[in-house]
Ligand SMILES: NC(=O)c1ccc[n+]([C@@H]2O[C@H](COP(=O)([O-])OP(=O)(O)OC[C@H]3O[C@@H](n4cnc5c(N)ncnc54)[C@H](OP(=O)(O)O)[C@@H]3O)[C@@H](O)[C@H]2O)c1
């Protein structure tokens with residue numbers, strides 16, 4: 335029996351919910367949850383904004399905990415070992431995408447909170463290949479957010495082989511954005527934070543930005559014309575994308591990780607004149623999660639968190655809804 339918190343309808347309050355699990359699968363692990371970060375995707379799923387939520391829904395996909403049970407086929411992990419679990423709880427492991435190391439793009443990958451129950455619970459189960467050991471040097475309480483938010487902004491750095499001479503901007507300094515500033519600064523890039531919050535401008539500089547720009551001020555955006563090799567959008571709202579494309583250098587890239595639902599209204603001419611690209615990406619593979627953890631440990635990168643006892647999960651969700659959160663809520667047990 336697993337004790338969790340579930341919402342029973344779109345936008346509903348989270349209430350205690352128990353569910354039965356059968357014998358553990360051959361390649362599965364059970365994690366005793368120590369803490370779980372709250373990603374904006376948990377809120378979007380709870381509200382069924384993407385149309386794929388099933389109720390009752392147990393959110394939570396930034397889990398840190400210790401292995402309490404192992405399937406018979408799991409040989410590379412041990413009971414009691416501290417691990418993390420992110421957006422994916424399993425991959426097919428046999429398609430060409432998985433075999434190429436791109437598990438995060440496997441068409442059969444299972445989302446931890448999509449038709450499964452997630453980490454707002456005392457325990458959670460997952461395929462062993464989808465959990466990643468936590469290095470000793472990483473602070474366990476603040477590590478959860480690395481497993482979804484962190485890897486989502488670290489992955490493009492690796493995929494596009496960013497150089498330390500690159501000039502990179504991050505739009506939206508929330509859960510994902512504040513980790514992106516830290517990673518990019520440690521990578522050696524020139525870092526710009528686009529934020530809609532005047533109060534966050536100073537904090538962004540402390541977290542690794544070299545300059546800040548108001549993300550909703552057309553004049554400030556215009557003044558940044560031709561500056562960036564890469565822009566990472568972490569917002570889930572529609573902004574003036576053509577204005578942002580103008581801030582790219584020739585061959586620059588506007589890359590989406592934030593789940594903006596409104597279609598993009600982009601002018602092709604601005605793209606073609608400068609050979610600019612538009613792209614997007616989902617989380618990252620287990621191998622890249624491990625690489626990110628190693629990098630974070632070496633550069634002492636850690637999520638800035640506000641902690642809440644798991645029983646206060648609804649207060650934590652309200653804090654995320656408020657927009658004042660600094661910068662990630664983490665539930666502790
Ligand atoms: N690609 C993936 O695999 C993946 C993984 C995880 C999350 N996501 C998605 O990424 C997005 C961000 O997640 P998160 O957890 O970082 O959310 P978050 O903590 O709520 O941060 C989002 C940030 O967007 C900015 N923002 C919000 N409303 C805005 C508005 N009206 N105008 C301008 N800026 C606004 C705010 O930054 P400022 O205060 O600085 O303006 C806010 O802090 C969500 O859509 C989430 O679902 C995608």
Ligand SMILES: [Zn+2]
Pocket residue numbers: 373374375376395421482483
């Ligand atoms: Zn997430």
Ligand SMILES: [Zn+2]
Pocket residue numbers: 425426427428429430431432433440441442443
């Ligand atoms: Zn696969």
